[in-house]
Amino acid sequence: MTRARDLSNRASDFVSVKDFGAVGDGVVDDTAAIQAAITASAGKQVYIPAGTYKVSSTINVSSSTYIYGDGLGITKLSATSAMTNLQPVFYANAANYVRFEYFSILGNTDGTLGAGTGIHCKSGSGNEIRGVFISNTTQAGIRLEEQNTAWVDSCWLESCGRTGYSDNHGIMIYSAAGSTVDNYSIKITNNKVNNAFRKGITNYGPDAYIYDVLIDGNTVTGCGLGNIYIGTEKTKRFRITNNYCYGGYVNMQLGAMDTSVVSNNILEYSTGTFNLGCFGLSNCTINGNTIKNSGSQGVYFWSPAGEVCVKTVFNNNVIMDSRQINTGAPAIDIGSTTHSIFNSNIVFDAVSANSNYGFYENTGSDNNQFANNRVLNMTTANYFITGSNTMLLDIKNGTVFDFEAGIQVKQNALTLVNGQNDNVTLPAKTGMATVSGPTAIYSITGIAGGVLGRTIKLINNTNYVLTLKINSGSSTVGNRFYLTGGVDKTISAYSSVSLTYVTVQGNNFWTDV
Secondary structure, three states: OOOOOOOOOOOOOEEEHHHHOOOOEEEEEOHHHHHHHHHHOOOOEEEEOOEEEEEOOOEEOOOOOEEEEOOOOOEEEEEOOOOOOOOEEEEEEOOOOOEEEEEEEEOOOOOOOOOOEEEEEEEEEOOEEEEEEEEOOOOOOEEEEEEEEEEEEOOEEEOOOOOOOOOOOOEEEEOOOOOOOOEEEEEEEOOEEEOOOOEEEEEEOOOOEEEEEEEEOOEEEOOOOEEEEEOOOEEEEEEEEOOEEEOOOOOEEEEOEEOOEEEOOEEEOOOOOOOEEEEOOEOOEEEOOEEEOOOOOOEEEOOOOOOOEEOOEEEOOEEEOOOOOOOOEOOEEEOOEEOOEEEOOEEEOOOOOOEOEEEEEOOOOEOOEEEOOEEEOOOOEEEEEOOOOOEEEOOOOOOOEEEOOOOOOEEEEEEOOOEEEOOEOOOOOEEEEEEEOOOOOEEEOOEOOOOOOOEEEEEEOOOOOEEEOEOOOOOOOOOOEOOHHHOOEEEOOOOEEEEEEEEEOOEEEEEOO
């Protein structure tokens, strides 16, 4: 049993809440005693011994106060139904260098909604929250508002946030609409956030900047809208590293971020849609992440309100087993993205081939660069490219492409017969056609499907000579050949020829010129 200390000890640098009448039996309301201890001991250490302390209203904390208990599940503060859904249990307003450590806050222990927020730090600097367990709040478990140099470390937040309430998240960096007070120099590290109603770790503040933020080493699982959900405000210089996200509707959403790094995270099993979503990024690097078992796209660059990703570097990531719920679409869907680099990534479906493309450059994307990527087991093609200025470098053998910008380079087999072949139809979007079938010399008089500017490559993969016959009436006008020197062209066994569809003297032809 913890006893109240004698008078000679009460003047030391720390006090116990039991010195001020707190009981900690889970029955007596200890709110006034805890508040009295903190008020009388501003700038000192306030010790909350083992026990369960009923709390019925907000406890206010002033600067330089250190509040600590005997450990998670040992020292417990239990919010009662007397608290409204907007009230925090601890509120440090305009307070600096406050520290909370080693206790639990239980927001809903008697079947009612209980406390609104576990710990709310507003308009301060140098505040720390370490080793605290918070559960069943109606709104955010921890809210950092207008903070600088704050740190949340090694906390456990369970089932924070309820339906019908705003800001119903796990850990939230916040500035109210209209506030121009920035949040900066904040660290959120080594925390465990489970089953937040909406978002596990997030930010909000449309009119103030949030910058120089580290989100590292956290485990975030099962949150209703997204596990780590950053953006749509003025966010810059974020480092989101070494986190594990599992089972969120979206595991990580990055929006409107500038000059930030996202690296070495593991994103696994998104329950509803994409694993990693990106919009409005600028000068950001996404590197070394493992993204697997996505409900929909593994990675989705999108534009919910017209935002464009620009100058994004997407390197050395592994994206595997996408489209486990919604099959038949790309593993990496790249919409509204320009001047970005996708380099040295590995994209594959190991369990079953559910993705139709590895990289799908969608409408509104251009001037991107793809290099050194390894794409395996897609149902349609490794790449689908729409941008007329997009570049592909260092292509691996066996890579298959669809180009929608005047070039077609998808490789397909083409089976012909001995003798003359008229109006040959290539498989859709073929750029390279490997011919097989003939067991004697053979010829082609025309190829169907010409579009001005389209280039194809015919590969004679037989032991016999292939002849292209010029302007032959055996094929339809528009399918015929116009060849160098005005004579038939022969292609030796295991050789190739490139053909381009052009207009010559008012008519359209395939030509080798």
